[in-house]
Amino acid sequence: MxxxxxxxxxxxxxxxxxxxxxxxxxxxxxxxxxxxxxxxLPGRIAEVxxxxxxxxxRSLVDHVQAVARALRISLPEGRHAVSMIVGxxxxxxxxxAVARAAIESAAENFSDGLVAPAFWFAVAGLPGLLAYKLTxxxxxxxxxxxxxxxxxxxxxxxxDDLLNxxxxxxxxxxxxxxxxxxxxxxxVADARxxxxxxxxxxxxxxxxVLDVALSGPRSYHGQMRDFPWVHPQGRRTIGPREIEASVRxxxxxxxxxxxxxxxxxxx
Numbered sequence: 727m728x729x730x731x732x733x734x735x736x737x738x739x740x741x742x743x744x745x746x747x748x749x750x751x752x753x754x755x756x757x758x759x760x761x762x763x764x765x766x767l768p769g770r771i772a773e774v775x776x777x778x779x780x781x782x783x784r785s786l787v788d789h790v791q792a793v794a795r796a797l798r799i800s801l802p803e804g805r806h807a808v809s810m811i812v813g814x815x816x817x818x819x820x821x822x823a824v825a826r827a828a829i830e831s832a833a834e835n836f837s838d839g840l841v842a843p844a845f846w847f848a849v850a851g852l853p854g855l856l857a858y859k860l861t862x863x864x865x866x867x868x869x870x871x872x873x874x875x876x877x878x879x880x881x882x883x884x885x886d887d888l889l890n891x892x893x894x895x896x897x898x899x900x901x902x903x904x905x906x907x908x909x910x911x912x913x914v915a916d917a918r919x920x921x922x923x924x925x926x927x928x929x930x931x932x933x934x935v936l937d938v939a940l941s942g943p944r945s946y947h948g949q950m951r952d953f954p955w956v957h958p959q960g961r962r963t964i965g966p967r968e969i970e971a972s973v974r975x976x977x978x979x980x981x982x983x984x985x986x987x988x989x990x991x992x993x
Contacts, residue, residue, distance in 0.1 A: 761853030842893035894924035933957035
């Protein structure tokens with residue numbers, strides 16, 4: 727999918743929204759068609775998908791745990807480890823900022839990498855799953871506010887927001903159910919503080935479950951961005967222990983998701 731998006735970027739990008747819309751539509755048609763072909767093939771598609779979801783969860787957990795292990799060794803090691811999973815500047819992060827970055831990545835990727843694909847497979851089968859993965863890949867590659875992609879990648883970014891609207895809120899619920907704290911309306915209020923219409927939901931839920939403050943000011947490409955805190959009254963002096971707590975929360979939320987998937991399949 728990455729190669730397909732890169733090809734569309736090279737071929738159609740004239741820095742206009744129209745070409746971006748057309749390119750995304752073409753890519754989506756291809757993804758949906760491929761999904762229909764694969765769905766028609768004999769074989770254990772369901773087992774393959776369960777295995778893929780297991781691998782995705784394992785990969786996410788491994789990357790987040792690596793930050794906790796590195797941070798226990800030294801701050802520079804922690805900065806290097808977290809730089810593998812976040813896009814912000816990491817060279818000057820202190821220990822709490824490294825921990826926040828890892829926890830935020832864990833929450834957001836649980837939504838994008840696990841819940842959303844499972845949701846769209848449940849709704850629309852393999853075509854829906856591949857359409858989502860294509861859109862999410864396109865957003866990560868071209869959905870940025872850079873001179874080259876601000877207009878061309880607009881459609882990918884907005885469609886990704888749309889496709890994640892329900893999964894992000896479902897992810898927040900799954901995380902919150904692992905250890906309900908406070909009221910759901912508090913998570914709703916915290917999520918609205920976030921700069922993203924979707925990422926704020928799993929992050930707000932994780933912040934409440936762990937009782938930590940997330941988001942807040944950070945630097946991108948040398949420029950400080952004064953983002954508001956999510957769950958601002960939560961603890962701000964955090965480290966490896968809180969990262970490891972987020973990993974345990976991920977496994978618990980994943981178990982709830984798997985149970986729901988089994989119930990869905992049995993209906």
